[in-house]
Amino acid sequence: MFGNLAKSLFGSSNDRYVRSLQPIIRKINALEPDCQAMSDEQLAHQTVKFREQLANGATLDDLLPEAFATVREASVRVLGMRHFDVQLVGGIALHRGEIAEMRTGEGKTLVATLATYLNALAEKGVHVITVNDYLASRDAEWMGQIYRFLGLTVGVIIPDLTDQQRRDAYNSDITYGTNNEFGFDYLRDNMKSDRASMVQRPFNMALIDEVDSVLIDEARTPLIISGPTDDRSELYMAVDKIVKQLGEDDYEKDEKQKSIVLTEDGTEKVERMLEDAGLLEGSNLYDFENTQVVHHVNQSLRANKMFKRDIDYIVKEDKVVIIDEFTGRMMDGRRWSDGLHQAVEAKEGVKIEPENQTLASITFQNYFRMYPKLAGMTGTAATEAAEFYDIYKMNVVTIPTNVPVQRIDNDDEFYKTLNDKFIAIARAIKEHAERGQPVLVGTVSIEKSELLSEFLEREKVPHKVLNARYHEMEAHIVAQAGRLGAVTIATNMAGRGTDIQLGGNLEFRVNDELGDMPEGPERDAAIERIKQEIVEEKQKVLDAGGLFVLGTERHESRRIDNQLRGRSGRQGDPGLSRFYLSLDDDLLRIFGPDTLFAKMMRNNIGDGEAIGSKWLTKAIETAQKKVEARNYDIRKQVVEYDDVMNDQRKVIYEQRSDIMDADAKDISDMVVDMRTEVVNALVAEACPPNTYPEQWDVAGLMERAQEYLNVEVHVDQWIREEEAIEVEILEERIQKAADEVVDKKAEELNDADTWSQVEKSILLQNLDHHWKEHLAMLDALRSIIHLRAYAQKTPINEYKQEAFALFERMLEAIREDVTRTLAHAQFNMAPPPLPEVPDFITSHFDPLTGEDDTNDIDAGAFAFAPQTMPPFQTAEQGASDLGDDPEQWKGKVSRNAPCPCGSGRKYKHCHGALTA
Incomplete structure (x- = not known):
């Protein structure tokens, strides 16, 4: 009670922190007229001036107000975009190594330029991490205009670059790229045999866009570089035939833990079938000789009984393609590890690719913790604030919106069955679309999106489906999802990278409608016509209530739900959001309070009836918190285990570096x-x-x-x-x-x-x-x-x-x-033939689910390299070179060499012991 009273009187700790930054904001604003009075050359020369000040002992904090004012003015001149005061607050938070939580549409990409420019002045490099290659290239080009105007160099790391191109990009003042590319370059650098072929330089600062996606969602999945092993496709196919003959009584499945094990009867049945197939040594499946067979049986069980087609993966062009559970995108080239992908390929009857052996690996937690300064930005981080601080020592700062949010978030509606829920959803969508309100529908899988599409077709509602099957059309579908009466079904809206603009997106309409029209007065007139149409259409959409976000199911994480909601009500626009739930939803079925809650729902609600209350919404949030806590424990466990390997990795990589030098x-x-x-x-x-x-x-x-x-x-x-x-x-x-x-x-x-x-x-x-x-x-x-x-x-x-x-x-x-x-x-003095180096494969796999989400990259150029050993001392020099003073022998005599004093004992047992 007292806490709530204090918060109402003094504001939350976040509010007080944001208020404490106001004096800095006032300093920046006071410098704006000076910057506006400068010529382009004088403004660009500010970078030289700042670097001179740093060389003379000034700190980055000393330069912050003037540097931010300089970036703001450069942005106005180059992009026509001026940083709002709240964006300056976000920039300060990023510079201080914190996470800036900013709502969708508040301009996070522009905010990043402030902290990035300031920290790049030190000439040690700033890495800007994005969630996909498209955003890395787009932001490097788009925001790069500001940096280049101010005299900084900008590089971008994307797949298929040569070593020299990567080296040049890393030597730039600012380097854009994805988390996977940066991590794999670190691993590959530590597989090379000479310093000159390495591409990265010492780490300085990383600024992560969509930081919750990178440091939370993908954190339990280590990055792995691997090489091919022997082909065992026949064994996979043989085991797959056996597993497909098992019934539900032969195994126990735990959907909460995502695990599956054979029962005693199931084990006996599998043993008999393996014996008949000649795959079992002896008669006991769990004898040491059958370790490999047990592994294949377990993976085949998971593939056949837990992994579902069109939810976890799809089959495209005779290949199994993973679907990212967070974004709903196809993950071309990514593979589950530890034989799971091969088991799924056997299940679907497609070509089985060989397994791979790990050559180097690291988790994102341990990779990003190597940066002296780490900052991030996202629309949804507050729910995971404790984890960000525990693992990364980063505070979450919620940045106020530039214009107050007008979106209305309605309570959830509950239905007894999935069918009832989808009937209600289809009718609600039809009702809103008919009055001109655009509707964005969030589903959790391809299967559910296509099921909903069937219901909408029955209601004769025109709509577009955005899921892994229509990956190529993603940007176009998202860009026009805010048009009058548009209905868009999306598997997941996390990290899509394209804003939904009410009334439509000018750039995409021009490209789609005028792509073939030559430059000239006729094209200019057509563009003006489209602009006017968009203005008129936007007003009609605003009058209809703005974008309606409809969630067909609660996600395991509240963050993903908030990301979907955040698509509506950007920059003060009106909007509406609501989630529709049923007892058949995975979250309620697996994690919900399955006693009182389920009985009340089943006994007191008739078919087709809906119920909504704050109590039920809280019950759902409780279930989500359970899942979030469980997933946090998994990630924490991954960190604990990887910390053990990380200590060894550091020793190996450091000593390996010493050997190269x-x-x-x-x-x-x-x-x-x-x-x-x-x-x-x-x-x-x-x-x-x-x-x-x-x-x-x-x-x-x-x-x-x-x-x-x-x-x-x-x-x-x-x-x-x-x-x-x-x-x-x-x-x-x-x-x-x-x-x-x-x-x-x-x-x-x-x-x-x-x-x-x-x-x-x-x-x-x-x-x-x-x-x-x-x-x-x-x-x-x-x-x-x-x-x-x-x-x-x-x-x-x-x-x-x-x-x-x-x-x-x-x-x-x-x-x-x-x-x-x-x-x-x-030794043969003739030059030896060059060895054939196999293609290495990069992967980012989840030890819990086996999911792997990384494009295969040809690393054949990275010859097999070492890792390390304990420190080695310098060998002895001749006694005549050492002098008579034992103090001069330190570091010059090998510990196993005879002591120069002539005692006949080893140095480590004589004067080495005394001087150690």
Whole structure:
């Protein structure tokens, strides 16, 4: 009660924050006359002046008022658009690394120019992230006019660019592109073998458009670069035939958790059918030998029993094409991972493409958290404010609208059945359309949009359907959805990127109606006629009540519902919105209060009757909050697991970078240290501490020395001839022999630079290979670690321990393989043929649903590269070069080298221990 009283007296914390920015807004406005008085050349010269001030110690905050005033004036001159005061508020929020929540039609794209220009002055680069390539190209060209007028460079990252084109774009002051392109470029850069071929520079600031879509909706789906594996299409088809014979009693399906498992009877039935098909080793499906078959059965179950055609995917041109659940768009080239896409292809009887193996991956959470400054803007973020702060430490600032919102949001209407609901919707649409009010209808799937289309045809209501089947016509349909009496059915309006303008869109009408008409007086007159028609039509639409947004079903997330509603009532226009619901809707069926609520609805409402109340609307919001909380837990869990891998990824990528930058001596030192570690490990394994020589595994030591070091050491003879030989002496002799073998190979090449390149190449190749295998191991571990919960253990803690042990083993394997390869290497001085590099595939897949939403990109140019290892010390120098002062030996002597003091002990056990 007291909280509500305080809010009414003093405003919310958001209101108080916005009010606190007013002094800055007044400063910017006060500078406007000065900027207006400048010539174009003087205005453009402001950039040079600002950069000089930064070089002399000024901060970006110091420059903010004058820089914003400069951008505002440049926008007026170049685009004819002047920033409103509320847009300046949004610009300040973005500059401060916050999320600006602005309603649809409030000009977010223009707001971004303020913070982008200011932060680009530091010449460290600003990345502007959009949700699709069309918006990236459009905004880079459209807003780029302001930046170029002020003397800044603008680049755009889209698919199919060459490395040099990408490098040029990243070296621009401002770079536009999609979240996927930026993330994949980061991964590909860390798969390259030399610094010059990398395209990105150190991160500075990222400004994300539709930030809720990028950081929330897509956050549980890691970006993955993968390479092809063996073709197993026959196995998929065989398993698919078996799964299609299962009945509903053979499996248990949990739609809330999106999981499906075989029952005991189902398992027995599958085992018998697999035995008959010759696909089972032994008689138990869950024996270790049948791990691969179990995986295929599980994926086929999901494909056949959970994934629905025309809802989750469509079949187009003999290919399975995923439908984005958030935008309703077709995702050409995107594939579900982990064999799920292949299982769906088998289900639909289309060509089965081979699976892929992960070579590099990262989540959006960990990618974007690498930016020192992160900001975003969207129409709907307040409902996820807690998550934005928990994960990204970003506050959400709700920016007031320039003109008060006049849209009326009616309470939901509830019906008993889906059929009743659609009959009511069709009649409501007909009623509004007949009086000239445009209607935008939001559905959740292609299936529902086509079902509604049938009802409208019965009522003889002209309409257009916007869903994945009509993807190509999207912009035209959306642009004209505000015309008099227009009825548009859309699967989802999130991130469409085209405003619905009441009365129609001038640009699209001119292109559609006058596309073939040559330039001249006749065309100009026709354009004026269309302009006048649009003005008259807009007035008629306003008189009819503006755009009517009708939702046929509540989405799992309140944000998506708000995005649909936000299409109506832009810039102070009147509007209306209402949702129609039934007990058959997925949200109510799966997550709704299925006891009292459902009984009351079924027992007290007759067929065709509707009920509406605030209580019922609150019940729906409660169900949505449940789903949002569950999805947040999933995303949080993804972050927790990826944080484990991220720590390892950082070590690998940083050390890999060090290897690429290292000179010949440093590379040689790394290799020597690795060889020393291998020798010490071999001796330690064969000669455990506190044992006698007769207990040592002498034969095993000599065999492994030959295998790993290519040296023949007579340890048995040394033990016979020397009564009290020590382990340290064995290490030194084997080390010396191993060094001689490699030194001899280096001398054979007779070229120090070539030998250094050989060492670097072998280092990188082994790092790449083992990091790839390590990622596969972590994927496998991640998929089964939840079973530890049955033993009363916390899966994430178990995962951390196991992942660390695997990482340690990977580093050990890298050292062994590098040492073995160099020791056994044979050199052919003729130039070797270039290896055939397979096409790499980029993917962005969801570990929960398996959904993958990324275009395949040919990464054949990115030769297989390494990832990293622990830090390696600089090798020793000659004792005569070091001097007598142990303080001067720091960083110059390898920890495994003899101590320069002459004690005979290793440096790490002598003066190295003292000076560490």
